[in-house]
Amino acid sequence: MCASVIAMAMTTTASSGEQEYARFRSAQVLQAEFPTIDLINIEEALQDCDGHVERCRAVLAEVLEDEAAEAASAQPSTLHVLLDTVSSLCELPQERRPAGSAGRLMAVCGNLEASGIHLSRPVALLLDGVRE
DSSP: OHHHHHHHHHHHHHHHHHHHHHHHHHHHHHHHHOTTSOHHHHHHHHHHTTTOHHHHHHHHHHHHHHHHHHHHHSOOOHHHHHHHHHHHHHHSOGGGSOTTHHHHHHHHHHHHHTTTOOOHHHHHHHHTTOOO
């Protein structure tokens, strides 16, 4: 009797380990298909879909479509536009930058300072060519 209990426990453990490995491999396959979604979220979605890869694939695709639609309809924030502009200007040599562009950026930084977003010093340093 003891041997049969041990054998049953070993079979259960083996099948549990096999299921865990299969779930892990499924998550890896899905991550290869959806590289912008981290493995933890894929594993959670796979668990929510009871391990059904096709159902999980459909859920992940729908989530990405919804996020893309939201991003397309969203207005860019002032902060995002500022950082993009600073990045673009920093790629240009100072002599090729549009006249007054640094001053306008610093004015935006000043407005953001009132909101508690302190970027004046870092932006000024970047515009001056300091990268460290």
